[in-house]
Amino acid sequence: MGFIVGLIVGIAIGIGLIMAFARGESRRSKHRSDLAKTIAALARMTVQDSRKLLGPQHYPSWVVFAQQQKLSSFHILLTWLNQHLDKIWPYINEAASELIKSNVEPILEQYTPAILDSLKFSTLTLGNVAPQFTGISLVESECGPGGITIEFEIQWDGDPDIVLDINTRVGLALPVQVKDIGFTGVFRVILKPLIDQFPCFGAISYSLREKRKLDFVFKVSGSEISSIPGISEALEETIRDAIEDCIIWPVRNIIPIIPGDYSDLELKPVGTLEVKLVEAKELPNMDIVGKSDPFAVIFIRPLPDRTKTSKVIDNDLNPIWNEHFEFIVEDDTTQRLTVRIYDDEGLQAAEFIGCCQISLSTLEPGKVKDVWLKLLKDLDIQRDTKYRGQVHLELLYCPFGTDGNIVNPFDHDFSLTSLEKALKIDNITKADLREMAAKKKKEMFIRGVLSVTVISAEDLPIVDFMGKADPYVVLLMKKSEAKQKTRVITNNLNPVWNQTFDFMVEDALHEMVIIEVWDHDTFGKDRIGRVIMTLTRVLMEGEYQESYNIDLAKSGRITLSFKWVPQHKVRDSS
Numbered sequence: 058m059g060f061i062v063g064l065i066v067g068i069a070i071g072i073g074l075i076m077a078f079a080r081g082e083s084r085r086s087k088h089r090s091d092l093a094k095t096i097a098a099l100a101r102m103t104v105q106d107s108r109k110l111l112g113p114q115h116y117p118s119w120v121v122f123a124q125q126q127k128l129s130s131f132h133i134l135l136t137w138l139n140q141h142l143d144k145i146w147p148y149i150n151e152a153a154s155e156l157i158k159s160n161v162e163p164i165l166e167q168y169t170p171a172i173l174d175s176l177k178f179s180t181l182t183l184g185n186v187a188p189q190f191t192g193i194s195l196v197e198s199e200c201g202p203g204g205i206t207i208e209f210e211i212q213w214d215g216d217p218d219i220v221l222d223i224n225t226r227v228g229l230a231l232p233v234q235v236k237d238i239g240f241t242g243v244f245r246v247i248l249k250p251l252i253d254q255f256p257c258f259g260a261i262s263y264s265l266r267e268k269r270k271l272d273f274v275f276k277v278s279g280s281e282i283s284s285i286p287g288i289s290e291a292l293e294e295t296i297r298d299a300i301e302d303c304i305i306w307p308v309r310n311i312i313p314i315i316p317g318d319y320s321d322l323e324l325k326p327v328g329t330l331e332v333k334l335v336e337a338k339e340l341p342n343m344d345i346v347g348k349s350d351p352f353a354v355i356f357i358r359p360l361p362d363r364t365k366t367s368k369v370i371d372n373d374l375n376p377i378w379n380e381h382f383e384f385i386v387e388d389d390t391t392q393r394l395t396v397r398i399y400d401d402e403g404l405q406a407a408e409f410i411g412c413c414q415i416s417l418s419t420l421e422p423g424k425v426k427d428v429w430l431k432l433l434k435d436l437d438i439q440r441d442t443k444y445r446g447q448v449h450l451e452l453l454y455c456p457f458g459t460d461g462n463i464v465n466p467f468d469h470d471f472s473l474t475s476l477e478k479a480l481k482i483d484n485i486t487k488a489d490l491r492e493m494a495a496k497k498k499k500e501m502f503i504r505g506v507l508s509v510t511v512i513s514a515e516d517l518p519i520v521d522f523m524g525k526a527d528p529y530v531v532l533l534m535k536k537s538e539a540k541q542k543t544r545v546i547t548n549n550l551n552p553v554w555n556q557t558f559d560f561m562v563e564d565a566l567h568e569m570v571i572i573e574v575w576d577h578d579t580f581g582k583d584r585i586g587r588v589i590m591t592l593t594r595v596l597m598e599g600e601y602q603e604s605y606n607i608d609l610a611k612s613g614r615i616t617l618s619f620k621w622v623p624q625h626k627v628r629d630s631s
Contacts, residue, residue: 135190138209146187154181176295177222179232184216188240196245204249205258208266213240223292233292237274243267245306249322252315260319264309266391270437271297298359307388308358326457330357330384330394330417331467333451333591334367335569338608340374340432340446343400343408348372350401351410353448357384357392357417369401374446375609377589379535379569383467389417389454396448398432411445412436420454423463425594427451451591466503466566466596503565503623507592510557510618511543511572512602517550518611520576520583527577528552528585530615534560535569545577565592565621574607574615586610588617595619 158178166176192210219235247262275292304310311322334353343349351374353367363384370376386392395414399407411432420426432445455465511530520526529545539560546552562568569592574585586607594601600620607613 135193138190138193139187142190143187146185149187150183153183175222175224178219179222180218180220182218184218186214186216188213188215203251204247205251207246207248209244209246211240211242211244213238215240221292231277234276235273236276237272239270239272241269242271243269245309247309247322254315256314259313259315259317260322261312261314262309262322263312264306265304266306268305306391324387326385326387327389328386328422328454328456329465330386330420331453331455331465331593332365332382332384332394333593334378334380334382334396335449335451335591336375336377336379336589337398337432337446337448338375339444340376340398340410341444342374343410348374349410351376351398352401352407353378354397354399355382355384355394357386357394359395377535377569377571379567379591381467381566386417386454386456389420389422389456392417394450394452395436396430396450398446398448413448415450415452417454420452422454422456422459423465423597425451425453425597427590427594449589451593453593453597464597466593502563503596504563505565505621505623507560507562507565507570507595508557508620508622509541509560509570509572510620511554512616512618513551513553513555514574514607514613514615515551517552517574517585517607517613519550520585521548521578523548526550526585529575529577530554531573531575532558532560533571533573534562535571536564536567537562547577562592565596568592572615572617574610574613584609586613588615592621595621 158181162177188211190209191212194208196206196208215238217235217238221233221235223231223233243266245264245266248258248260249262250259251257252259273296307324309322309324311319313319332355334355337351337353340349340351350369350371352369354364355367356364365382365384367378367380370378384394393414393416395412397412398410400410401407411434413430413432414436415428415430428450429447430450431447434443434445453465453467455463455468509532511532514528514530517526517528525548527545527547528549530543532541533539537560541558541560543554543556546554560570570590572588572590574587576583576585586609588605588607590605600618602616602618604614604616607615
């Protein structure tokens with residue numbers, strides 16, 4: 058991770074100096090103010106517009122190319138940038154080495170996994186091979202008023218000399234060499250704000266907008282570190298997590314060029330993501346004796362204090378967690394939620410089962426999204442020939458500043474009665490309000506009546522010798538253990554029940570309903586499959602009807618209707 062951070066910092070500074078020098082040569086003192094305003098408008102102009110406004114003596118050579126084009130259109134500029142980067146690379150390398158040692162080691166320490174005690178650099182140089190720019194574009198949608206956003210496609214097949222001194226918890230010390238680094242990605246530079254004095258922008262913000270490939274190899278005394286169980290996986294996960302959190306967009310690093318307050322450029326929260334980890338199904342068995350003991354690690358940014366870990370479900374390949382987590386969102390258009398599933402191994406390092414990811418841009422604010430995500434071995438390699446199971450999530454994105462238009466049942470105000478809301482104190486301090494909200498959230502109980510109508514099922518699998526089934530449905534509230542059962546429909550793979558059942562719910566936020574489809578038999582009962590869901594959606598919408606795939610079954614769907622009546626309405630009606 059350190060070599061990438063050093064590379065990005067060095068390139069950012071170098072690009073800023075190069076662009077400042079290039080602009081300074083084409084502007085003299087009496088033109089600087091006018092030209093700064095012209096540059097601010099370039100992001101919104103076509104080439105023809107800019108030619109009409111600017112005289113030949115002021116027209117920068119790189120503006121003749123259209124926006125959002127790649128290497129073919131920007132060949133002259135890319136060649137120029139790569140030539141200058143090759144020249145200044147020895148100086149970047151020297152400066153970055155010291156910068157990495159002083160700034161990156163504390164970051165690595167934050168991400169050091171339990172199996173390792175410490176990570177320190179004993180040797181660090183970035184080598185003689187400079188990165189190469191392979192594409193460039195001006196991002197009009199991101200420029201905004203008073204700024205310019207440029208994206209560079211970068212490729213680096215480096216020859217660094219990097220040695221990490223690793224101390225494990227068991228007292229083993231290892232000098233690990235990082236070799237064969239291959240990196241490609243999109244590097245974003247924001248020049249903002251534009252000002253009237255040289256170099257015409259006040260600060261440079263930089264970020265890795267997209268990491269397309271990051272390959273590297275660990276070696277210990279010339280051999281592969283993979284021969285030492287657990288160490289290679291822990292190291293690779295640590296480095297990738299640190300890179301993702303420290304420099305990948307929307308995280309951005311700001312370098313002031315002109316002294317001033319640039320706090321408005323810093324990363325800020327834009328909303329919250331409510332996540333229900335419902336269940337998983339068909340997980341592979343990682344144990345020789347018994348079954349896997351799965352648990353989940355969930356994050357948007359892999360900071361230790363922002364990463365959530367579920368409880369361990371012992372000896373179960375179809376675990377039910379029913380756990381709720383809340384995450385801060387800084388950019389709903391680019392950030393993703395990541396889930397990793399592990400098999401708990403007690404005192405030993407947990408064994409990785411699989412991972413999945415969902416983009417927050419696929420979520421509609423204020424709408425619950427119920428998803429099954431397929432587990433993969435590697436998120437960078439989407440095609441995985443081995444089936445690793447699936448994870449069931451329930452997601453709700455609530456942006457800030459919606460003035461109560463979006464209902465969040467996990468907000469402490471949601472459970473307040475009309476009388477409690479009327480009695481709220483207006484002159485309370487923000488600190489007291491936050492403390493009360495946190496306390497209320499922990500103690501919050503939402504009570505009411507849940508009505509479930511089992512309407513019908515279709516395309517059920519054949520389970521009887523006669524080529525049919527005798528299906529019925531069992532409804533179970535997981536927390537209260539209340540149970541109801543439909544009638545049996547004999548000799549039918551497309552049964553219709555239209556039966557409604559009422560459940561008194563004391564803690565709706567943490568309750569879930571399990572709908573199991575069974576086949577009735579004179580000599581026994583066979584479970585066909587199940588559907589599991591929380592009550593979040595019905596709390597928000599009040600009433601809805603939906604068809605669901607029957608999990609753990611070869612085929613089949615079931616249609617259900619849900620209705621929620623809050624406790625105070627139950628009292629009023631009585």
